[in-house]
Amino acid sequence: MPKVLIADKMSSAATQVFKNRGVDVDVITGLSKEELIDIIGEYDGLAVRSTTRPDAEIIKAAKNLKVIGRAGIGVDNVDIKAATDQGVVVMNTPFGNAVTTAEHAIAMLFSAARQIPSASTRTQNGEWPKSDFKGVELFNKTLGIIGCGNIGALVAERALGLKMKVIAFDPYLTAERAVKLGAEKVELDALFQRADAITLHTPLVDSTKGIVSRERLGMTKKGIIIVNCARGGLVDEEALKDALDAGHVRAAALDVFAVEPAKEHPLFGTPNFIATPHLGASTLEAQENVAVQVAEQMADYLLTGAVSNALNTPSITAEEAPRLKPFVNLADNLGAMTGQLLHAPIKSVEFTYKGAVTQLNTNPVTAAALAGLLKAAMPDVNMVSAPVLAKERGIEVKESYVDEAERAESLIRLTVTTTERKYVVVGTIYRGEPRIVRLFGVPMDAAFSPNMVYVRNEDKPGFIGRLGAVLGDNKVNIATFSLGRMKKGDEAVCLVSVDEPISESVAQQIKSLDAVKIVDVVSL
Numbered sequence: 010m011p012k013v014l015i016a017d018k019m020s021s022a023a024t025q026v027f028k029n030r031g032v033d034v035d036v037i038t039g040l041s042k043e044e045l046i047d048i049i050g051e052y053d054g055l056a057v058r059s060t061t062r063p064d065a066e067i068i069k070a071a072k073n074l075k076v077i078g079r080a081g082i083g084v085d086n087v088d089i090k091a092a093t094d095q096g097v098v099v100m101n102t103p104f105g106n107a108v109t110t111a112e113h114a115i116a117m118l119f120s121a122a123r124q125i126p127s128a129s130t131r132t133q134n135g136e137w138p139k140s141d142f143k144g145v146e147l148f149n150k151t152l153g154i155i156g157c158g159n160i161g162a163l164v165a166e167r168a169l170g171l172k173m174k175v176i177a178f179d180p181y182l183t184a185e186r187a188v189k190l191g192a193e194k195v196e197l198d199a200l201f202q203r204a205d206a207i208t209l210h211t212p213l214v215d216s217t218k219g220i221v222s223r224e225r226l227g228m229t230k231k232g233i234i235i236v237n238c239a240r241g242g243l244v245d246e247e248a249l250k251d252a253l254d255a256g257h258v259r260a261a262a263l264d265v266f267a268v269e270p271a272k273e274h275p276l277f278g279t280p281n282f283i284a285t286p287h288l289g290a291s292t293l294e295a296q297e298n299v300a301v302q303v304a305e306q307m308a309d310y311l312l313t314g315a316v317s318n319a320l321n322t323p324s325i326t327a328e329e330a331p332r333l334k335p336f337v338n339l340a341d342n343l344g345a346m347t348g349q350l351l352h353a354p355i356k357s358v359e360f361t362y363k364g365a366v367t368q369l370n371t372n373p374v375t376a377a378a379l380a381g382l383l384k385a386a387m388p389d390v391n392m393v394s395a396p397v398l399a400k401e402r403g404i405e406v407k408e409s410y411v412d413e414a415e416r417a418e419s420l421i422r423l424t425v426t427t428t429e430r431k432y433v434v435v436g437t438i439y440r441g442e443p444r445i446v447r448l449f450g451v452p453m454d455a456a457f458s459p460n461m462v463y464v465r466n467e468d469k470p471g472f473i474g475r476l477g478a479v480l481g482d483n484k485v486n487i488a489t490f491s492l493g494r495m496k497k498g499d500e501a502v503c504l505v506s507v508d509e510p511i512s513e514s515v516a517q518q519i520k521s522l523d524a525v526k527i528v529d530v531v532s533l
């Protein structure tokens with residue numbers, strides 16, 4: 010039974026889902042990094058929010074970990090590269106808390122416009138400070154939205170409902186989508202110049218770090234309101250403090266901070282400054298949504314191999330997962346065998362799918378074949394990391410499809426081009442088992458086995474006997490022997506499955522036989 014650790018405070022609905030699905034679950038929150046490192050080795054899954062930060066060290070210690078589930082949107086607390094390198098799938102719940110966070114942004118906007126938190130505190134202190142507060146209306150004002158994805162779009166809808174004008178900056182927002190949202194798409198500087206209030210809804214990446222900079226704050230109208238419910242680090246906090254102190258910024262409301270938890274901060278106590286402790290996603294509804302969703306997704310992956318909302322690997326539906334399994338297995342074997350038969354760096358790989366397999370989602374099959382192929386040179390590669398590593402190394406990867414008839418026999422053809430030559434290998438599934446049907450252009454019919462030796466030789470009488478004798482003399486038992494050639498007297502290939510690994514000395518003895526051209530030992 011797979012075992013999952015819930016390491017951050019999460020709705021108990023997550024625990025219930027895991028239990029109902031037959032996944033063993035521990036809930037241990039508030040662990041230090043060292044404590045997490047000590048226990049993470051026992052778990053197949055780790056469920057977190059934003060407090061736990063699974064970094065490279067934690068992931069390295071997580072020897073059995075297969076999936077990290079983020080009950081929420083932002084995954085900047087997870088070292089995705091370290092997870093990818095180790096084959097750990099990272100998934101989030103991209104929609105479950107979006108409405109709640111948009112509502113928090115609107116709440117912050119109103120709070121800032123009317124200074125509700127400080128008015129409340131002072132009223133309850135017995136001051137009745139009626140004459141100290143004069144807010145501004147949001148009606149007819151221009152709201153500048155930076156980042157118009159899920160949450161930004163929900164904020165736009167709500168702001169339009171408040172009869173605000175909405176302008177948006179997002180490099181990936183199309184003009185059509187902006188029109189549909191009722192927002193005007195503008196450039197970043199124009200947004201800073203025209204807005205009466207600015208709200209941020211981007212991830213924290215290089216292009217957004219410090220996007221509310223001192224210089225851009227200087228472009229804004231006097232009396233601007235700044236709201237950030239996205240990520241700390243988007244706003245230059247020092248510049249914001251100066252602009253608030255100078256009375257240029259009317260009010261600012263931050264839910265997120267560059268360093269969290271923010272227990273002390275230069276902005277704290279600044280007049281017209283409002284802070285909430287990263288509460289954007291904290292409603293009953295959102296927490297129930299993300300907890301159920303993350304637990305379902307993690308259980309699906311651990312129990313069936315289905316992948317949804319993963320950030321580092323292609324999606325596989327629950328219905329596809331069992332149908333894909335034999336092809337993933339075939340692809341892995343084909344790739345791993347071929348990778349051990351190459352003698353030069355790979356330039357490009359083409360995966361050609363034929364027959365019924367073309368009806369499936371071939372992305373995971375390609376990823377598995379690629380991982381197998383790269384394993385000879387990169388032993389730690391896996392299905393998750395293979396596409397990234399291939400790209401980093403400039404290996405061109407192509408997929409193509411032929412004879413897409415559902416009833417046609419499924420074949421997977423790998424065409425690998427190295428700096429020296431081109432290799433073609435074809436495999437199929439026969440009675441549920443993966444088989445090789447063509448090896449470097451030569452037709453054959455062979456099963457995969459953990460220990461194999463590949464020999465290419467001149468097609469001469471007596472060769473097979475001599476090869477058998479070398480193996481026999483070295484007490485290597487032959488399991489199966491597959492032969493093939495293009496035509497009589499041409500080059501022949503044989504793929505021999507043996508019961509024990511072939512040592513270097515046996516490989517050398519085979520190499521020294523008359524007529525042998527190439528000998529490669531393959532282990533799967």
Ligand SMILES: NC(=O)C1=CN([C@@H]2O[C@H](COP(=O)(O)OP(=O)(O)OC[C@H]3O[C@@H](n4cnc5c(N)ncnc54)[C@H](O)[C@@H]3O)[C@@H](O)[C@H]2O)C=CC1
Nearest residue numbers: 083156157158159160179181210211212216238239289290
């Ligand atoms: N305070 C909280 O508790 C919560 C915060 N969040 C945060 O809110 C943020 C937005 O979440 P979603 O809307 O779901 O993400 P999303 O991915 O749907 O939208 C982000 C948008 O930012 C845009 N973007 C990327 N680079 C940009 C740039 N340089 N300038 C302008 N726009 C840029 C993207 O094109 C995209 O449309 C994330 O950082 C997420 O972590 C999400 C939920 C709760």
Ligand SMILES: O=C(O)C(=O)COP(=O)(O)O
Nearest residue numbers: 058059060081082083290
């Ligand atoms: O979903 C997100 O991106 C959030 O920032 C919510 O964070 P949390 O789960 O409340 O720690």
